[in-house]
Amino acid sequence: MGKITDRLKEGKILVSDGAWGTFLHAKGLKPGQCPELWNIEHAEEVYDIAKSYIEAGADMVETNSFGGSSFKLVHYGLAQRASELNEAAAVISRKAAGDKFVLGSVGPTGKILMMGEVTPEEIYESFKEQVIALEKGGVDAIIIETMTDLDEARLAVRAAKENTTREVICTMTFEKTVDGEFRSMMGVSPTEMMTELLPEGVDIIGANCGNGIEGMIQIVKEIRSCNSVIPVLVHANAGMPVYNDGATLFPETPEQTAGFVQAIIDAGVNIIGGCCGTTPDHIRQIGRVVREL
């Protein structure tokens, strides 16, 4: 199947998948239940999500392992099963993906390193366990996502580079400040992300989550102003959630998302997908615009 970066060298824009968390909840995952446990107990539903993105035309699909670090699983008493749950996640998406790429999802631990509540070594070991299991289950790349802290992101990247042979993607989550710049919760700018993470050997870099695809355009421009070569991936939310009749909805329609695809490609993105609130329809619409280029 080769590498994602090789495919990009052919000059193609690739389409990634959409939301997992909100999709799982739509399928009946209850707040307070462990999403990764579904890889064992509701494997067919997890498979269905992965398959629906492949059928929507995605060139790559993630795994249901965002909260699969032992630091997250411990909240559910499942830390001991981290390897099993991550490997299962990879196996499911691998089966659904066919000849498409599988990205092994790695999210933040929820621990703040600078507070000294955990050591860098403990964080590294947790990521190491997760990425080894994802590779064993058959992923093509590791995607470290929704990062806000450079130190944690760096440890995750190192764990993936040093313990797997897979390509490593890293995306951080930025919000717009009152001054109109983008910063992560921990104060990291896209420029700082580039300066600090490129030397770690990240293969693909980018941004995910946030307030919608429109804001991602400015982030991609800032990333591109730092480096014109490295592949850039964006997974944008379908806007900011709105509340209606006891449920929250993400307001950006597939057509609205698609309306920004040309602009974000012009800004220099290479891979486009969705985050919270996006659906197979969003991916289908993004793919439509990409193929029309």
Place this chain on the structure above:
Amino acid sequence: MEEILEKLAYCVEFGKINLASPYPPDMRGQDGADELTKKALEMGVPPTEVLNKGLVIGMGKVGVKFRENKVFVPQVLMSAKAMSFGMAHLKPFFNDGSVVRKGKIIIGTVEGDLHDIGKNLVAMMVEGSGWEVIDLGTDVNAGKFVAAVQANPGAVVCLSALLTTTMVNMEKIGKAVKEAVPGTIVAIGGAPVNQDFSNKIGMDVYAPDPQGLIDYLGNLN
């Protein structure tokens, strides 16, 4: 006396914990909030003044800078840590009633949600504004909030959520609290929450940032 309180406020504002702390680099080798609080008390500064004219002033400046995106979570955490070292010296005065705080809040992340970074930030900053904080932790159900309000009459209840799937539990919990103890003020906050949502579920206040809650609480007294 004024001078040491000003220094103390400065240490909290810039996150200078104690003499040994290397952060911030330009204050290396200087006393931090820890030593200055102790010294101020030894000099005979009334503990209430140490709190309200020293620690609280420093934390208030951080709250405003955080709201204006002039500082981010790491700086707030350092300030909160500096604050907590100062507060440790004031604990005996809280316990014997010689320092009276502005009021009490009960805070927790709602049922089904395990995220605590935002909730902890708010808890630390509200405490740093001179309020007593009862932190119920994460994944807190209506029953636990109700029990806490019944045990602490008049306390303001603060609900946190990070997920769109758990913010809906704020309505259930807020209503249960108001039904059990009528007149209880319920505040909500968290990334997916906004004023419109707060209005729809009938809560008393939405704050987009910790300082917003602190300002609201300040106007209650």
